[in-house]
């Protein structure tokens with residue numbers, strides 16, 4: 001389980017790439033591929049293995065002028081789900 | 091949008107050379123000689139063309155891709171083209187220095203094959219003494235180099251009972267993923283079918299093992315596993331459909347809709363030495379022949395699954411019926427479906443002897 005203090009990073013072998021041909025971004029994994037929706041992409045672009053989950057939520061809250069607590073909860077849930085799929089590690 | 095979907099992945103068969111001799115090797119039974127292999131610069135161009143065409147991933151394969159002295163340069167070229175690079179290797183030619191060079195060249199992932207979990211049997215199947223022990227060392231080096239590892243186990247009657255041990259091995263070696271691939275019966279494997287086809291009971295045990303392991307190891311190990319054709323009721327969407335998702339380039343430069351397609355008669359496959367990958371993908375007769383559903387006849391034509399499984403595997407259809415355009419006999423609706431049950435029966439009385447992939451000729 002991730003917490004606000006966790007520092008998420010892409011799991012080994014995962015790469016966030018632009019797929020220009022299809023006009024989207026994808027997370028590449030061997031034999032698998034995840035296509036993040038717009039919100040997930042915003043979050044994934046901030047995942048760098050240095051920022052904590054809290055720091056990521058902070059940036060997003062400022063960017064979208066949204067309540068911090070709500071964004072933190074959403075980000076936590078989303079990254080938890082991606083961790084369950086093996087995309088995110090911490 | 092162009093009239094064709096863009097491919098997602100390229101299988102680059104860099105060479106047919108390999109120190110192993112697996113009796114189910116998916117290479118064609120007539121192997122390309124080293125002198126006929128594409129050079130580094132041509133591969134680099136193929137990678138750029140693949141990326142421009144829409145490919146996101148390249149599988150660097152063979153034969154044994156690390157038998158090429160320029161494997162690090164090739165990997166770098168693929169990575170610079172923007173492709174996610176996966177090395178499909180038997181591992182026995184790798185060492186710490188080579189892995190370091192590959193990682194520095196931008197390699198994203200290593201897929202290492204093992205022939206069994208039991209060393210003696212693994213070495214016998216691969217036809218290479220001491221191979222298994224080397225693979226285990228290499229797996230640890232891969233992990234130490236910070237590269238993600240998938241363990242690939244090709245399974246059949248002579249090793250399927252050790253599936254639990256293969257799962258344990260994947261965990262022990264720090265693999266994030268285990269691919270359990272049933273042998274596909276064309277080329278070398280078809281010659282060895284009686285020695286390789288698993289029994290129904292073995293298969294049921296294996297499926298139960300995988301289901302339990304997936305539950306227990308969730309979050310630790312991803313297990314890829316598909317029920318093999320010879321015991322299935324519906325075929326697989328081979329390659330996701332002919333000319334839809336995937337293309338392969340052979341060591342000598344032939345662009346193929348599937349790595350086994352060279353076994354099909356009556357095809358003139360375009361060669362990347364003369365043709366761009368885009369022309370091959372979009373314009374060639376070979377890629378268009380079995381594209382979509384227009385080529386199908388009964389029972390596929392009009393079937394509600396036609397765009398789900400695309401009529402199954404063309405190579406298997408040809409290998410078993412002599413007609414590459416027939417419904418894959420793996421489908422229970424095929425009038426030739428009975429052939430599979432007959433093969434399973436015949437194999438039950440088969441021995442353990444293999445016809446190994448032919449050893450390399452001198453200098454090749």
Ligand code: SF4
Pocket residue numbers: 108109110111112114115116117152153154180203447
């Ligand atoms: S299947 Fe075996 S013989 Fe064929 S390329 Fe792979 S390791 Fe070599």
Ligand code: SF4
Pocket residue numbers: 324325389390391393394395396397399400401402417418421422423424
């Ligand atoms: S008849 Fe053809 S399309 Fe229908 S399920 Fe069988 S193989 Fe697939």
